[in-house]
Amino acid sequence: MMNIKQLVLASHNAGKLKELQAMLGDSVQLRSIGEWSKVEPEETGLSFVENAILKARNAARISGLPALADDSGLAVDFLGGAPGIYSARYADGQGDAANNAKLLDALKDVPQAERGAQFVCVLALVRHADDPLPILCEGLWHGRILTAASGEHGFGYDPLFWVPERDCSSAELSPADKNQISHRARAMDLLRQRLGLK
Numbered sequence: 603m604m605n606i607k608q609l610v611l612a613s614h615n616a617g618k619l620k621e622l623q624a625m626l627g628d629s630v631q632l633r634s635i636g637e638w639s640k641v642e643p644e645e646t647g648l649s650f651v652e653n654a655i656l657k658a659r660n661a662a663r664i665s666g667l668p669a670l671a672d673d674s675g676l677a678v679d680f681l682g683g684a685p686g687i688y689s690a691r692y693a694d695g696q697g698d699a700a701n702n703a704k705l706l707d708a709l710k711d712v713p714q715a716e717r718g719a720q721f722v723c724v725l726a727l728v729r730h731a732d733d734p735l736p737i738l739c740e741g742l743w744h745g746r747i748l749t750a751a752s753g754e755h756g757f758g759y760d761p762l763f764w765v766p767e768r769d770c771s772s773a774e775l776s777p778a779d780k781n782q783i784s785h786r787a788r789a790m791d792l793l794r795q796r797l798g799l800k
């Protein structure tokens with residue numbers, strides 16, 4: 603399909619860059635859009651797909667290179683899928699610790715069986731800013747929200763996300779382990795297939 607050596611990652615999130623580059627290996631070099639601009643586009647879409655495409659187009663426009671975007675988040679069953687696309691902004695832009703505290707509070711006294719959640723990741727790749735056919739790949743990761751934070755790895759909501767297949771939080775997984783089984787790993791697996799990288 604496409605022969606890509608360099609991609610701009612349309613993200614200002616260092617955690618994502620690290621994970622996605624580790625998954626891609628040496629064959630494709632990811633360069634952060636931060637090299638060109640520190641301004642984050644407003645995520646005005648109503649879905650992960652819309653926001654991923656919006657971020658990818660913006661990065662391709664600014665850099666003049668093909669661009670990959672990751673729009674992701676945590677959908678909690680008890681909260682009707684919230685915070686969802688608003689996961690990064692759940693506590694009004696106060697950051698990961700505040701987001702996690704707000705989530706724990708929202709699920710206070712909610713029993714185990716009702717604490718189901720999934721991490722969602724949508725990757726969008728555009729060849730240029732006006733690409734009419736973005737490549738879209740989605741990955742889900744099912745788990746449960748813990749009652750207290752645990753673990754030091756990862757970023758965002760990882761300390762609160764219990765991973766049933768490993769019986770630990772996703773922040774307790776080594777980076778290599780998380781990158782084998784996460785929502786992002788699943789989406790990236792599909793993307794690598796689409797790009798003929800595997």
Ligand SMILES: O=P(O)(O)OP(=O)(O)OP(=O)(O)OC[C@H]1O[C@@H](n2cnc3c(O)ncnc32)[C@H](O)[C@@H]1O
Nearest residue numbers: 613614615672673674675676689690757758759760
């Ligand atoms: O938009 P960019 O610049 O890529 O960076 P962002 O951090 O704003 O990213 P999103 O808009 O996609 O919001 C994703 C949110 O979901 C959370 N999230 C996504 N993937 C995660 C993961 O693997 N582990 C923990 N939290 C994750 C993350 O902490 C953010 O709060």
Ligand SMILES: [Mg+2]
Nearest residue numbers: 642645673690
């Ligand atoms: Mg964002």
